[in-house]
Amino acid sequence: MTRTFLKMNGLGNDFVVIETRSQPFNPTADEIRAIADRAAGVGCDQVIAIDPPKAEGASAYVRFWNSDGEETGACGNGTRCIAWLLMQSAKTDSVAFDTVAGRLTGVMAGDKLVTVDMGKPGLGWNEIPLSEPMDTVGVELQVGPIDAPNLHTPGCVSMGNPHVVFFVDEPATDELARGAGSLVEHHPLFPEGVNVGFANVVARDHIKLKVWERGAGLTAACGTGACAAQVAAFRRGLTDRKAKVEFESGALTIEYRESDGHVIMTGPVSMDFAGKLPEAAAA
Template sequence: MTATSLPYVKMNGAGNDFIILRVDAPGFDLSPDTVRRLCGRDTGPGCDQLIVIEPPTNPGETAFMRVWNADGGKVETCGNALRCVGWLLLEASGQESAVIGTLGGPTVARRAEGTRIEVDMGTPRLAWHQIPLAEEMDTRGIELQVGPVEAPVIHTPGAVSMGNPHVVFFTDRLDDDFVRGAGSLIEHHPLFPEGVNVGFAHVLSPDHIRLRVWERGAGLTLACGTGACAALVAAHRRGLTGRSATLTLEGGALTIRWDEASDHVFMTGPVAFDGTGTVTI
């Protein structure tokens, strides 16, 4: 196979960093080995996720965004990447909004104050088969725990799909070792046939949550946009917060709002430009 060089843009959203490529035809694909090489901090430019912007595949879309995690696996969507891709599309077009297609469904990105971007993440999917779970459960608090049966360390997380599967534990244990250990244990639990992103949320007040996320296929990252959306939805369903809150993550703060009228979740947060380069495919 002939090697191809492609220019990339390196960006981050609240510390969650991406290599972003742009191609001229839909259906672009990469081998898991290539993705791991490019995402590796020692073997490529290094990133949490690799993003490819393709031409739109459906009427009304501005572009299509394809996402791979650092382990080489293709995933449905990524909230922080949607903000970065949205910013690129809006800067290129001069428009105030863009419709971005993803494997998890279309998303609308809009300009907010400064360099912040608001993304309409759509309606949260709350039925057990939409997460998906391997068996029927009440997704406000599913039957899952870590630790001894009689004294679990964490238990009964909420389950939400924001186009990708999440569980959210409510705990004040947010240290690296705990999040890494519990997250890696739960990510491939048999209850989740497609794997799962694992959130650890400490509710500080009805409008403020401290959050850490173990991302499926990426591990411990500085921020997770869909994870922040899932945490707010799960917290509100438990009566722990209102319908909007500031989510403080390691890489920065995101504002999440679950609109009652539309049932859509809106995420607003920063984007940052880290540089450019060329990769060989």
């Protein structure tokens, strides 16, 4: 079967989106890797499937896979893209849909600008999860020499997927993110692996961020990573509840809302092109 797809991105974090009502999609890890391959496939950071809803009040059930073929619980930039698609299709300015990480809602915030309620962050050590009990405001983890570590005492947050956030004095380089990210992603402290953020707090309302994504590597932007960085920074007293989280490709506005503890993300979406999957990837 030949399957059609949409290619979308949020701040350069790119996705292959497949609507499954008329074309069932239950891929193997190899098929996801084939789609995500930037040389032989379409090329993307994540693959997203929009399934028919499973529960009342939802417009769809949405599944996410990282480019390594593993299914993941959430993707912030992808969530905005899906919310925008569903709102365009229904000709409405708000939408709700379900994921394995729970129900998410989105509203239009401007021309190709979407605000998504990402729900409450997981802050308990067993919610991340960690392999042993720790205070997630600052966990016992360091990178580099024991007596002078390059990175240490990061915060941990779950946004439906696990994040660890290191705070750095200067904006992180790609070299730092690749070296430390690939090392920490598979650290025994994180039994399900972890997304690794490197946050430079510029002001109480401004963070510069670079993220090494679990299963995808260094990416242009990471929506759940931005949410995790803002929550971790607020918990350390480094930022106020609302801040601009800036990537090299652009910025998101993240609010860790006081009224209900939800994380609210606002940012752009972009439609790149439509196409058909190669037969090998669509099998």
